[in-house]
């Protein structure tokens with residue numbers, strides 16, 4: 001049986017999030033510039049997106065650029081931005097063909113205006129697609145996201161729209177960039193690093209975490225399916241005992 005056939009279709013993680021890490025090291029291993037690794041990473045993105053859609057994942061969030069990544073050398077940031085622009089143009093057709101909706105989380109006002117325009121356009125063109133939602137985290141910081149939600153809730157309290165006693169988990173969730181998107185079930189990070197790097201701190205409260213040793217450009221559908229199979233062998237107890245489930 002192929003890997004995808006072994007997956008229980010009734011227990012596919014609804015929301016998968018991936019920290020795509022290791023492009024620089026992948027390039028360095030071959031004596032090449034870091035940007036070479038970023039370019040090779042685009043193929044891995046395609047594999048993750050197609051693989052997730054094929055197995056029935058409904059939400060796939062990819063960490064593409066953090067607010068902290070703005071501190072990288074200017075040339076690398078520029079290369080990443082132009083790679084994002086060309087990939088968006090190239091992938092629109094694939095998104096449309098596969099009935100995938102694009103959504104962005106993060107502060108894209110910091111991105112070059114060409115990128116902002118292209119992002120807005122792809123989001124608009126794919127808004128009615130409903131097989132899977134691909135969420136790109138760009139110029140994203142989970143702490144900033146939480147601060148923004150606190151500000152917007154505080155404003156609503158000040159305006160008398162929300163009462164203090166109305167503030168609960170669902171109100172906070174609905175004021176995050178990910179409003180309307182369920183919490184993460186499965187979170188994967190490549191490259192062997194075992195940290196979260198300011199990604200979806202609220203939304204991963206009860207996610208299953210997977211740390212893969214491979215570097216992002218080597219990621220293929222097979223790696224996604226292996227992670228999902230492992231996920232399906234885990235018992236998610238949410239604080240209860242095994243017997244209660």
Ligand code: IPE
Nearest residue numbers: 020021022023024025026064
């Ligand atoms: C991930 O790979 C891509 C981005 C953060 C944009 P890295 O560029 O972090 O690669 P490493 O971790 O240095 O190998």
Ligand code: IPE
Nearest residue numbers: 019020021063064065066197
């Ligand atoms: C996290 O990777 C951000 C993205 C994958 C976009 P980094 O390479 O920036 O994270 P650190 O610096 O290892 O924590």
Ligand code: MG
Nearest residue numbers: 021022023024
């Ligand atoms: Mg890295």
